[in-house]
Amino acid sequence: MSEQRPAAAADRLPVLKTHKVYVGGKFPRSESGRFDRALAPDGTPIANICRCSRKDVRDAVTAARAAQAGWAARTAYNRGQILYRIAEMLEGRSGQFEALLAVGGTAPDEAAAEVQAATDRLLHYAGWTDKFQQVFSSVNPVATSHFNFSILEPMGVVGVLAPESPLLGLVSSIAPAIAGGNTTVVLVTGSQPLPATTFGEVLNSSDVPGGVVNILTGRQDEMLAPLAAHRDVDALLLCSPDPDVARSAEIEAVHNLKRVAVRPHEDWTDIQSPYEITDLQEVKTTWHPIGS
């Protein structure tokens, strides 16, 4: 267990962290009691992580559903401040994330750049919370005497298959989803799960209500199908370059016609736009008569 190994004094044993999952604002272990090892690129074990089960997925969906209405009801201003707060917390812990990325095999200068990009990305979406509605909603000039408008509403609970990109990709997939008022169940199945488990701590100290982001670690072949088929999940964000992964999840998603967005990117440097938010929004059109 060599993660973040400090230059320990000869007479002091370092305190190592147990990497747990983040569900409903708490840090439980997998209900299954199972674990996997996170490995360095050379195969050296770095830490144990939870190997979550179908039941963990269902519990996380329950937490995300419970949080969704309240999160969507927050003002856009408030959601923006909370996303900004996440950026503040990440900036303050940049050294820790650089170390986590480095131990996973990222070169030190690249690690620093990735943490900075992830922080800036949070800031970017913090700024969109109270603007995307203005850019993308409309008042529709109907030919009858009605006040008619179309606004965006969050799809609800979004299941996220997190990308391999351990921090920038993770943040780039979560931030636009929650900026728009969705809550998320995030499956971390890539080769570097430790930035994700630690990112849960950042979220937990950023005034993000419990359940808005739920982060599970484990194996894609165990967790993705139950999440994709879950009838209380409204949308999927599938960050995988593997077309077979997207295809099988899309088929599971047909049960309740989940909306599915596929993000095959491996490099997340430029994956930043308001369309990442609007792809997880519904359009609602409302008609009010104008008259006496």
Place this chain on the structure above:
Amino acid sequence: MTDSTPSTGLTAPKLRLGIRDGSDDGWGYAPAPESTDHVELRDRYGLFIDGEFVDAGDGRTFETANPATEEKIADVALASDADVDAAVAAARRAYEEVWSKLAPRERGKYVYRIARVLQERGRELAITESLDGGKPIRESRDVDIPLAAAHFFYYAGWADKLDYAFPGRGARALGVAGQVIPWNFPLLMAAWKIAPAIAAGNTVVLKPAETTPLTALKLAEIIQDACVPPGVVNIVTGAGETGAAVVQHEDVDKVAFTGSTEVGKLIRRALAGSGKHYTLELGGKAANLVFEDAAVDQAVEGIVNGIFFNQGHVCCAGSRLLVQESVADEVISKLKDRMETLIVGDPLDKNTDIGAINSRAQLDKIEEYLEIGEEEGAEPFQTSCPVPERGYWCRPTLFLHAAQSHRVVQEEIFGPVLAVQTFRTVDEGIAMANNTPYGLSGGVWSDKGAKAFRVTSRIRAGVLWANTYNKFDPTAPFGGYKESGIGREGGLAGLHAYLRPEAAA
């Protein structure tokens, strides 16, 4: 034409206004049939492929009939897989060689031309729609055809403005769109599909419903007359197999389907992993919520419009009435009285409120639900109006005291059948409204503006009508949440469905 003064010998209703049962008391309506002498219908219609009308490759045809008389109107070509192949190939060729190279302004002009000719030939199209599909002439004349023309006119103007579609991005057409539409608004659905597609620079292969192909084929004539380049719009007629060939064709870049949730799911499954674009407009089971502070007479009109418009063959029909307990007796009593005035009969009579059920199959389905509702314990109420002897008819029907678990509350009937439930609190009403797998539309009746805004914002559906119902406009996006579909048609959102944003500059 049907006999417009049918004699049925039914028991006289309590309220006789508007009833034409042969024992007229002087207050009935005289027949007012629309004249049809100016409508030219061929005996036989071909497929519209690459700008020409052609027979099916294997020569097969099917019949389209008038549901009000059960009489055949025309033989229509039945497209096979090979015919669909030819149509998609024509669309591809037109996209690559002509339509994608045309100046956007010129593309728009063609679409405007279609809108103009639709307006010119409006009455003929309205009559054809009512003959082929059974809907009252008042609706086809005042709603279907004008809205279809308006859709072409609206989207025509987008053709040279696509740079404004995606803020911060360019926009590009998708290619060839495969489109399948239902029988409830045949020409209007064709317009919803074709207008945004071709204005955005795509070419299309459209399959109309097998019971109502005629107005789409008249639209093909109009497209021919408008000199739209061959292959930009192709129309292939047939039933489910033809539709499957269209949406599953590998050279189609975009699939647009309006129809049942069941078929929509099959299409969605077939598209999994393909990366193709798609929009699905599927079923609904919308709640019309009437609160104690509603203007009751207006609400009753809205309930009637919500469920009996187009015989209830409307995916966004207000097929569930949720009425607050304190006003339930008054609302239901007035609703029954109002329903008694509804005239069921000849679709071409301008007095008709409810026309013919679209087909025998649909009438069978509705009648099955009438049995199910009774078996489940809901209390049926049906008006006593006479109906013609021939044709497919269903009197306006209520199921009172329905329970949330009843199939007549949960499932889409697609007929003039309204399930009625009561609620006590606002929260309960909203919870009941949201308690189906569907989320297409909803209605709210309250004279308190703040409450109307709050309730519409809490119903999980794509279209909400406050103190109105069943209003449509080309500028207003339409489409469902949940199992009512994916994507929007109409407005800018409907244009997006036929474009892809280009990478940021």
